[in-house]
Amino acid sequence: xxxxxxxxxxxxFLAPWLVLAPVVGLLINAIFGRYFSEKVVGTVASAASGxxxxxxxxxxxxxxxxxxxVVSVPFAxxxxxxxxxxxxxxxxxxxSTTMMLVVSGVGTLIHxxxxxxxxxxxxFKHEEGRFTRFFIFLNLFIAAMMILVSGDSYLxxxxxxEGVGLASFLLIGFWFEMDTLARPSWANSNAAKKAFIxxxxxxxxxxxxxxxxxxYLGSFQFDEVFAAAPAIAESAPWVIVAITLFMLIGVAGKSxxxxxxxxxxxxxxxxxxxxxxxxxxxxxxxxxxxxTRSAPLYSLVPEAQYIVAMVGAGTALFAATIAVxxxxxxxxxxxxxISQLGFMVAAVGMGAYVAGxxxxxxxxxxxxxxxxxxxxxxxxxxxxxxxxxxxAHHDEKPKGKKKKEExxxxxxxxxxxxxxxxxxxxxxxxxxxxxxxVTFWLYMIGTLALAGIFPFAGFWSKDEILLDAKLHYPSVYxxxxxxxxxxxxxxxxxxxxxxxxxARTDAAKHAEESPKVMTxxxxxxxxxxxxxxxxxxxxKGFHQLGHWLEYTLGHLEFPPFDLGVAGISTVLAxxxxxxxxxxxxxxxxxxxxxxxxxxxLGFVFTGMENxxxxxxxxxxxxxxxxxxxxxxxxxxxxxxxxxxxxxDTVIAGTYTWVSSIALxxxxxxxxxxxxANWLGTATQWVSDNVRKIQNGFVRSYALSVLLGVVLIxxxxxxx
Amino acid sequence: xxxxxxxxxxxxILFVLGTLGVLTRRNPLIIFMSIELMLNAANLAFVAFxxxxxxxxxxxxxxxxxxxxxxxxxxxxxxxxxxxKSRRNINIDELNSLKG
Amino acid sequence: xxxxxxxxxxxxxxxxxSALGMLFSRxxxxxxxxxxxxxxxxxxxxLLLGAPFIAMSQITVYAGAIMVLFLFVIxxxxxxxxxxxxxxxxxxxxxxxxSTILAVEAIYILFSRARSDAVITAPDASLNTMESLREMxxxxxxxxxxxxxxTSILLLVAMVGAIILTRREKGGQS
Numbered sequence: 001x002x003x004x005x006x007x008x009x010x011x012x013f014l015a016p017w018l019v020l021a022p023v024v025g026l027l028i029n030a031i032f033g034r035y036f037s038e039k040v041v042g043t044v045a046s047a048a049s050g051x052x053x054x055x056x057x058x059x060x061x062x063x064x065x066x067x068x069x070v071v072s073v074p075f076a077x078x079x080x081x082x083x084x085x086x087x088x089x090x091x092x093x094x095x096s097t098t099m100m101l102v103v104s105g106v107g108t109l110i111h112x113x114x115x116x117x118x119x120x121x122x123x124f125k126h127e128e129g130r131f132t133r134f135f136i137f138l139n140l141f142i143a144a145m146m147i148l149v150s151g152d153s154y155l156x157x158x159x160x161x162e163g164v165g166l167a168s169f170l171l172i173g174f175w176f177e178m179d180t181l182a183r184p185s186w187a188n189s190n191a192a193k194k195a196f197i198x199x200x201x202x203x204x205x206x207x208x209x210x211x212x213x214x215x216y217l218g219s220f221q222f223d224e225v226f227a228a229a230p231a232i233a234e235s236a237p238w239v240i241v242a243i244t245l246f247m248l249i250g251v252a253g254k255s256x257x258x259x260x261x262x263x264x265x266x267x268x269x270x271x272x273x274x275x276x277x278x279x280x281x282x283x284x285x286x287x288x289x290x291x292t293r294s295a296p297l298y299s300l301v302p303e304a305q306y307i308v309a310m311v312g313a314g315t316a317l318f319a320a321t322i323a324v325x326x327x328x329x330x331x332x333x334x335x336x337x338i339s340q341l342g343f344m345v346a347a348v349g350m351g352a353y354v355a356g357x358x359x360x361x362x363x364x365x366x367x368x369x370x371x372x373x374x375x376x377x378x379x380x381x382x383x384x385x386x387x388x389x390x391x392a393h394h395d396e397k398p399k400g401k402k403k404k405e406e407x408x409x410x411x412x413x414x415x416x417x418x419x420x421x422x423x424x425x426x427x428x429x430x431x432x433x434x435x436x437x438v439t440f441w442l443y444m445i446g447t448l449a450l451a452g453i454f455p456f457a458g459f460w461s462k463d464e465i466l467l468d469a470k471l472h473y474p475s476v477y478x479x480x481x482x483x484x485x486x487x488x489x490x491x492x493x494x495x496x497x498x499x500x501x502x503a504r505t506d507a508a509k510h511a512e513e514s515p516k517v518m519t520x521x522x523x524x525x526x527x528x529x530x531x532x533x534x535x536x537x538x539x540k541g542f543h544q545l546g547h548w549l550e551y552t553l554g555h556l557e558f559p560p561f562d563l564g565v566a567g568i569s570t571v572l573a574x575x576x577x578x579x580x581x582x583x584x585x586x587x588x589x590x591x592x593x594x595x596x597x598x599x600x601l602g603f604v605f606t607g608m609e610n611x612x613x614x615x616x617x618x619x620x621x622x623x624x625x626x627x628x629x630x631x632x633x634x635x636x637x638x639x640x641x642x643x644x645x646x647x648d649t650v651i652a653g654t655y656t657w658v659s660s661i662a663l664x665x666x667x668x669x670x671x672x673x674x675x676a677n678w679l680g681t682a683t684q685w686v687s688d689n690v691r692k693i694q695n696g697f698v699r700s701y702a703l704s705v706l707l708g709v710v711l712i713x714x715x716x717x718x719x
Numbered sequence: 720x721x722x723x724x725x726x727x728x729x730x731x732i733l734f735v736l737g738t739l740g741v742l743t744r745r746n747p748l749i750i751f752m753s754i755e756l757m758l759n760a761a762n763l764a765f766v767a768f769x770x771x772x773x774x775x776x777x778x779x780x781x782x783x784x785x786x787x788x789x790x791x792x793x794x795x796x797x798x799x800x801x802x803x804k805s806r807r808n809i810n811i812d813e814l815n816s817l818k819g
Numbered sequence: 820x821x822x823x824x825x826x827x828x829x830x831x832x833x834x835x836x837s838a839l840g841m842l843f844s845r846x847x848x849x850x851x852x853x854x855x856x857x858x859x860x861x862x863x864x865x866l867l868l869g870a871p872f873i874a875m876s877q878i879t880v881y882a883g884a885i886m887v888l889f890l891f892v893i894x895x896x897x898x899x900x901x902x903x904x905x906x907x908x909x910x911x912x913x914x915x916x917x918s919t920i921l922a923v924e925a926i927y928i929l930f931s932r933a934r935s936d937a938v939i940t941a942p943d944a945s946l947n948t949m950e951s952l953r954e955m956x957x958x959x960x961x962x963x964x965x966x967x968x969x970t971s972i973l974l975l976v977a978m979v980g981a982i983i984l985t986r987r988e989k990g991g992q993s
Contacts, residue, residue: 696815699910703742706917713924721827722938724929726864729831731925733857735918736838742914746901748847748893752854755885756838759861762873770868770939775955778870779963785873785880786970790977792885796892797981803896812906 010062014055015073015090018100018146021051026139033132042115045135049108049142056100059092068094068551072152086220089152094551098357099149099289102364106281107142109521113372114138114273116517120379121271124386125175125182134174134271141167145282149289153220154210157290161206161254164283169196171274172267180269181420191266198263202253209246212239226296233300244297244304247290248311255287257315257345261338262615268330272375275330280337280371281364288341288360291348295553299351306473308349313469313479316342318612320486324493324597325608328424329374332494335611336450337367339483343465346476352468353553354536354546359465361545362457362532366449369525373443374424376514376522377498380436381423384510421507426497428508430588433499435511440499442522447495449529451488451573454566457532463566464538467559481572488573492580501588726767734760745811747799751792758788823939826867834860846900847893851886858882868939872952 025048033041063069073090080086114134122128144167148160173192179185214220216239217228233240251257256264267279278284291298291308298305316339323335340363347356422428433440449456452463462484469477503509513519536545538561550556583596597605607613693700737760740753762781769777803809837860840853858881865874893899959967 695907697812697907697910698814699742699745699811700907703910703914703917706738706742706914706921710917710920710924713921713928717924717927721823721867725824725827725831726868726939727929728926729834729864731922731929732835733838735922735925736835736842738921739914739918740842742918743911744842746847746898748889748898749841749850752841752850752889755881756841756854756857759858759877759881762877763861763864766865766868766870766873767939769870775958778873778955779959781870781873782876782959783963783966783970785876786974789880789885790974792888793977793981794984796888797984800892800896801984803898809896809898810901815906 010066010069010071011055011058012062012071012073012092014058015092015150016075017055018052018059018090018104018150019143021055022048022139022143022146024048025051026136026143029132029136029139033136036132038119038131039115041132041135042111042118045139046108046111046115048139049104049111052142052146053101053104053108056097056104060094060097060101063092063094063097063551064548068548070552086153086155088156090150091152091222092150094548095289095292095357095553096149098361098545098549100146102285102361103145103149103282104142106364106368106525107138107145107277109524110273110277110281110368110372111135111138113276113375113518113521114271116515117273117372117375117379118271120382124382125178127175130174134171137167137170137174138273138277141171141278141283145286148286153222154213154225155220157293158203158206158210161250161286162203164278164286165196165199165203165254168199168267168270168274168278168283169193171278172270174270174274180424181422183420188269191263191269195263195267198260199253202250202260205246205249205253207250209243209250212243212246216243222293229297229300237301240297241301241304244294244301245307247294247297248304248308251287251290251308251345252311253287254290255284255341255345256338257287257311257342258318261315261319262618264338265331265334265611268328268334272330272371272378275334276368276371276375279334280367284337284341285344285360285364288344288348288356291345292353292357292553295348295351295353298349305349305351309346309469309473309476310349312342312344312346312349313473313476313483314342315339316346316483317479317486318342320483320490321608322611323490324486325595325605325610326490327426327595327609328422329377329426329429329494329498330371330424332426332490333367333370333374336370336487336490339487340367340450342483343462343480346480347465347468350468350472350476352465352472354543354549354556354558355461355464355468357549358536358545359458359461361535362449362461362529365525365532366446366456366458366529369442369522369529370446370450372518372522372525373439373446376439376518377429377432377436377443377511378423379514379518380432380439380511381429381505381507383512384435385421385423385505385507387512388506388510421505423507426494427589428505429498429503430501430505430508431499431503432508432511435509436513438513438519439522442519442526443499444495445526445529447491449532451491451577452484452569453488453573454570455530455533457529457535459566459570460533460537463569464536466569467538467562467565470562470565471559481569484569485572485576488576489580492577493584496580496584497589500585504589723767723771727764730760730764730767732760733757733763747802747809747811747814750811751795751799755788755792758784823867827864830860830863830867834864848890848899851889851893854889855882855886858886872955 025045028044028048029036029041036044062071070091070093073092074087075090076088078086078088118131118134122131122134141164144160144163146160147163148157151157151160169192172195173189175182176189176192177184177186179187210220213225216232216236217225219225219228229240249260252260264279264284268275270279298308319335319338319342323332323339326332326335340359344356344359344363347353347359445456449458452459466477466480466484469480503511536543538558540558540560543558546556546558587596589596595605595609601608610616693704734757737753737755737757740756741750744750744753762784765777765781765784767777769775769781799809802814806813834857837853837857841850841857844850844853858877862874862877862882865871865877
């Protein structure tokens with residue numbers, strides 16, 4: 001096919017390579033990775049992801065060239081039973097290509113970053129062989145995510161949904177035998193299990209939604225479902241309500257909304273690129289994508305939309321308050337992510353799909369930037385910690401060095417005082433601005449974008465959500481505004497604690513800047529975080545993203561720019577930053593000083609610090625009863641009743657009794673055994689006696705012959 | 720005018736006597752002679768029936784039997800001589816190795 | 820009671836007596852001689868039954884050749900008397916019992932199916948002629964040619980066998 005023709009007819013035939021490219025990448029690394037150097041492994045994985053990005057771009061170009069034509073690219077037959085035909089088909093339209101671009105674009109940058117990050121991470125953790133494994137998982141994630149966003153039906157979407165869940169599980173538990181501080185423990189694998197099981201709850205909802213959909217609407221395919229939905233909504237509206245609400249459970253699971261968000265903070269146990277890619281930029285937005293994709297369904301049932309919006313707004317506010325009380329740099333960002341996801345879910349719940357998708361994209365940029373910068377900070381501290389430690393050893397006790405390294409071999413990262421040094425704790429930082437200037441500036445850009453300061457990307461996308469909220473759901477608007485205030489506050493707090501003031505530890509003092517392979521992708525993301533707002537400026541004639549998504553979602557209303565909303569949010573953000581400066585910037589934290597918020601807020605801050613005791617609440621409300629029931633079932637029902645009583649006593653006992661008494665003693669011992677023994681004895685006796693007949697005397701033998709003759713004759717006579 | 724049954728009875732008696740000799744005597748030569756006696760008893764029955772039925776078949780059978788007996792005796796006596804040569808004894812009770 | 824029957828009974832007595840004599844003689848030589856007597860008696864029976872050729876064969880082959888061979892071997896091995904002793908004490912009574920039963924059975928069969936019409940008369944003069952001998956020879960060399968030839972081979976084999984058995988290996992190991 002000639003290029004010119006292809007340009008005209010579109011690059012749709014390339015769609016399968018969205019999935020195949022990362023699969024090929026992971027296969028190459030899985031099979032040949034052991035012979036490759038780290039650079040080759042990272043390059044292969046990044047190239048695989050980059051190929052997916054190029055394909056996405058070509059597909060987006062084709063969609064654009066055809067003015068939003070929705071094209072289905074059949075790829076493989078899957079299930080054909082009677083009239084049921086479920087195929088693997090790629091759906092290329094403006095919505096899916098948007099997601100593809102975000103996933104593969106951000107994904108590729110994070111792949112490149114991870115080459116540098118994992119190079120050091122595997123060395124700090126003394127497991128250099130796991131470098132290849134990391135990139136295999138990362139490519140697996142890209143492939144699954146591509147299946148998710150490119151699927152033509154809810155079923156394919158679900159396949160990808162589960163695939164990214166698996167990749168997430170594998171990557172959260174990447175350092176499965178240690179905790180985040182590299183001490184031997186099952187903390188990381190427990191975090192992975194928590195994420196997986198919590199997602200299972202959500203997937204259960206998604207599955208029920210799928211079953212209902214198939215039962216009442218007769219299909220999984222998007223277009224067919226949407227075509228059949230209005231009629232059903234007329235006759236049985238509860239069906240659509242049920243489908244959308246069960247789908248919301250799935251969304252809550254995957255996109256970390258109340259009440260299933262609890263897994264996401266723990267998921268920070270994974271390496272930082274994973275947190276950035278999966279647990280901030282892409283996978284967790286799958287729920288937002290799902291709601292947007294199901295827009296025709298949600299539009300039919302405003303009640304469900306309202307619930308979605310309230311869940312999103314509630315999550316946004318709730319998570320933002322928790323983020324204020326966190327000390328771990330990644331935990332703050334994790335709660336921030338939950339909060340921002342709440343913004344998106346609220347937006348798509350309100351029907352502001354463009355605003356939701358817009359925020360999804362800008363959030364992918366700046367949250368990935370923040371996470372990766374945080375990773376850079378953590379590694380910088382780690383470097384500083386190691387450099388200082390080795391320095392100290394060289395100077396003071398050179399003989400102890402060997403012993404120290406042996407301890408390191410066992411996974412210990414003790415500092416000189418025997419306590420574990422946590423490079424992610426913001427209380428261990430301070431003043432890093434001077435030692436890591438590049439990271440500082442990148443972090444600042446991300447912070448400003450997240451806080452919603454003009455003209456950064458977050459400002460535009462967040463304001464669009466607030467604008468829609470104000471027009472439709474005032475209560476949501478107020479919740480989100482307060483959440484935005486908290487967002488600016490906790491980000492300000494973080495900046496002051498991490499980068500300003502004086503170094504509170506030796507590690508922070510000796511922190512070192514990250515290499516270019518890590519900072520260059522960050523710069524790209526920083527640029528995107530600055531100019532990303534241009535995608536959808538809220539002025540007439542500038543709604544590029546809106547018009548782009550109109551191809552898929554149908555006609556949309558674009559509310560005009562409201563200076564009031566923008567002004568209020570900007571004032572709130574600046575106010576929050578000011579307060580944070582007053583608390584944390586003016587008087588920087590000293591060594592072991594408690595958080596300055598602790599005194600004025602009292603028990604409220606304790607609640608924030610402890611995530612409002614939600615985990616403990618779940619533990620009391622769900623896990624403890626669950627464990628007790630399980631224990632009861634296992635111990636009493638299964639073990640004592642089934643095993644001890646039914647199996648051991650009744651079945652085994654009866655069997656033993658029957659076999660030992662009836663069968664063994666009588667039938668076997670006195671019957672079969674006795675007969676067999678008798679047979680043996682008899683044979684012995686007979687042979688003992690018959691043996692005597694064969695005495696070797698020919699005369700005797702002749703006598704036997706005569707006996708035979710006599711007998712035969714006698715028989716003949718008497719016959 | 721002798722009924723054929725008399726001849727057969729005589730044949731039977733001689734046969735039984737031969738049997739007795741085979742079974743009771745310990746001298747292999749006498750056992751051998753007893754066997755010859757049994758053969759003679761059978762021959763007598765043959766010839767008697769041949770006479771009754773006025774055919775030569777019975778007589779020809781006897782002729783063959785005599786020939787076979789001659790051959791048998793030749794080999795049998797050769798065996799006895801051989802046994803004697805190897806064991807210096809021909810007591811049949813000492814030749815009891817014919818068993819498993 | 821005619822003369823034929825008297826002759827038969829007397830000869831029978833001689834035959835049985837000689838058989839018993841053979842059976843119970845201590846000395847093997849006596850046994851052999853009793854047997855010769857028995858054979859000659861049987862030969863006379865053959866003559867009475869009109870089988871002169873068989874009678875002659877009996878006397879020449881049995882009473883002559885075979886018994887001479889027996890006597891020769893008895894004397895050669897010095898086996899006239901064996902050392903007394905009996906390793907099978909129950910053999911004798913059991914053999915006697917069984918033999919008696921056999922005899923009773925045989926006689927019973929004989930007389931339970933007796934054919935009174937089948938009698939053997941004294942042989943005609945015509946029977947004892949060369950014609951009858953010729954006729955027998957014709958039967959022997961026509962109908963029974965194959966068995967005759969096989970018999971000749973049997974005799975040859977027996978002869979070779981006897982020679983092989985008794986021959987001393989050249990070189991002395993035996």
